[in-house]
Amino acid sequence: MLLEVKGMQAGYGQTHVLHGLDFVVEAGGVTALLGANGAGKTTTLRAICGMVRTEGDITFRGERITGRATEDIARRGLAHVPDGRGTFMELSVEENFRLGAYVRRDPEVRADFERMFEWFPRLKQRWRQQAGTLSGGEQQMLAIARALLLRPKLLLLDEPSFGLAPLIVQEIFGIMRRIREESGVGILLVEQNANLALELADRAYLLETGRIVVAGPAAEIREDEAIRRSYLGY
């Protein structure tokens, strides 16, 4: 198992947001984490990366990572595209790429740059441009590329569709489908747009006010009218 979470609790200050989460993410493939606003999806991703106060057992590639520093967790092969994207707005696309691969010492970094150009050809055209001047869609692409350049085993994606026009969202999910086929990275995807996420995902968890209420194969959840009506609202 790539990631195993048991009894995870997390919160901000005195406020508890997550009340004992259990879930797993398998190597390769896409696991979706769905739920309404405020259900705790973003907090779940932050808790995995050690960005908020967290209790419970988080095991990544057989090693307990609860309470570790964010940078140490990243160095173990866990990449995170946070809400707000986490790109370096003041720096160029090229510098963002170099930072993405900052901890790597292997000779294949250059080849991975080329691979990113293949997946995100628009970024190649913007190579010397300051990241802050890219369009919203391009910034999201840069954020994903930056995360993939860590060559992670697991990629956490926080709402890649947020604030983007439907056509751009389609484009990005198309690219993610390719990444899923061609890279073998495991993806934990948080999405508001449940329909879109369930099309891409193999497995899905449904989060409601800090608890997992439904777990199962994405295809089954998509077909289940009761779940769709009561939790996903479409």
Place this chain on the structure above:
Amino acid sequence: MDGFAHQIIAGIATGGIYASVALALVMIYQATHHVNFAQGEMATLSTFIAWAMVEAGIPYWLAFVATVLVSFIIGVLVERLLMRPVQNAPVLTHVGVFIGLLLIVGNMTGWIFGYTTKVFPSPFTSSGPLMGGLISAHELGSTAVTLVVLTLVFLFFRYTSLGLAMRAAAYNPRSARLVGIRVGWMLALGWGLAAAIGAVAGMMVAPVVFLDPTMMTGILLYAFAGALIGGIDNPLGAVIGGFAVGVLENLAGAYVVGTELKLTVALAIIIGVLVVRPSGLLGRVVASRV
């Protein structure tokens, strides 16, 4: 006319000192959004360390290199031991720590080395006048040293991956952690580099102003004025601003206000910039689309 040219050249020489200290201020400002008031006192302490080594008979350039290294370590330690525990504290706490640091380092320097003014050697001497007497050997040499230091710092930040990581940690610590950068250590390295740059500035200016525990107080003000002119968040701007203040100060001192009132020029510049253009001439404007 020769007098005027000499004033400009001398201004460039002291401007290089201001530029170095301004760069040190900007480096810490970019990472922490605070101005390190103690930067000058730390540089003075470094210069005294160099003085003690030279007095002990160590060759100048060996003492120079050793001082830069020791200052770097002191800078790192200050960040690790003093700044780290208050990193999430409110602004006033930081101001308090900086002032405390200024007083402690300043008084410690006086306590260890005494308050009497000392002569600090210059490594640059010449047998005859340079460029028809326009420039002294020390002015020429210290300007060259300053330019070498500034160029090295620029190359380090622009072309090395450690320099890039330090910039990333300063701009966006949260994202920097996500790519695996140890942000705390980047801050400490920044403090170390700033202290090392300050040490070079101190050693270059000490032969001119003579060495005593308050040597850098005025210089810090000029440097701060330079940093503000260029934009406190812009390293290149701070360097240009430092040189500009050096020349302005020298010309004003020679032809307008006289040497006694020179420091007022720095204050006038600081207030003028804050009123007219708070972001400085080269202040960074980050374009951002959402």
